[in-house]
Amino acid sequence: MLKEYIQGFIEEKKIPGAVIHVQRDEDILFQHSCGGYNARDGSYHSIKEDTIFDIASLTKVVATLPSILVLLMKEEIALEDPVQKFLPDFRYDSVTIQHLLHHNSGLPADLTPPVQRGVNRNILLEVYRSQLEYVTGEAVVYSDLGMILLGEIIQEVSGKALDRFAENEIFLPLKLQKTNFNPSKELLVNIASTEMVDKQYVQGDVHDEKALLLSGVSGSAGLFSDIGDLVQFAKVWLGITNQSVIPSEWMDLCHTLLFQNRGLGFEVWTGVDPLLSCGRRWSIGSFGHTGFTGTSIWMDPKEKLFVVLLTNAVHYGRHSYLRELRQGVHDLVYEMYISNKGAY
Structure with a gap:
């Protein structure tokens, strides 16, 4: 059923x-490429x-x-730390690391006007100067800007750029062998x-325009x-694979310390x-994330169930059918x- 459902979209x-x-x-219940x-x-x-x-x-x-969790574990940062403690050019002293992680900082979803490919802009300066659109801690607005700030905090605290820090502290110890920023030209033939x-x-080259201007x-x-690395990531997060990089209590906090649906x-x-x-249909407490290009990971800690779905849906343009595809796939997985x- 899953194979036929996805094939219909193709x-x-x-x-x-x-x-x-x-x-x-x-x-492993199902694995398929098409x-x-x-x-x-x-x-x-x-x-x-x-x-x-x-x-x-x-x-x-x-x-x-995970990089933020490593810094929390090492007590080099705290959830309640204000962003300004590490990034003094940021305008607001009331916004904390936890606000950025919960997407309830008050920051807008994106920069205005939207960043266009081929147009040079100072992304970090614009993020630092962004105005809050609502009272910090009172709503959820999914914001790229908050996560960009977290990437800068990681660099400021560790002294290493995000790509190097994540490679050394996360990817290598978790055995994520093909996960990287700015993939080498040798890999090009195998990149969708x-x-x-x-x-x-x-x-x-990265599809996201802001990330492109931030050197990828x-x-x-x-x-x-x-798919192999992201399966490994999900197995680590659900405790199917043991690891010693991040304490389990910190990982659990990421899907139990809630603000609305975050x-x-x-x-x-x-x-x-x-x-x-x-x-x-998925259990209350199931958690995950999506990517604009067509990627997603969803995990159900109650059932120890997860789905990694990767597609390059933007190949046909930015008007995509991802919401329909993802919800249909996850409904089918639970039904089957x-x-x-009996199916299991």
């Missing part, structure tokens, strides 16, 4: 292709299980959030291209990865609207493997 040209992994505890993409040079490539994707905003939870810009597909390294976007970094399904990408015990 045949209707709603997505060019996808790779998906479904697992419950140690048991479709393909046109490379920068116009050649066609099939999507396979080792295809590398621009994972967009999954960067926020795969690189930035994203959107067509100036009659040529973007391939191997941002707390908000810029990371590339494949944990620390992650979205969390609370059973009330807004409806998240996991749909309505949880509600229908």
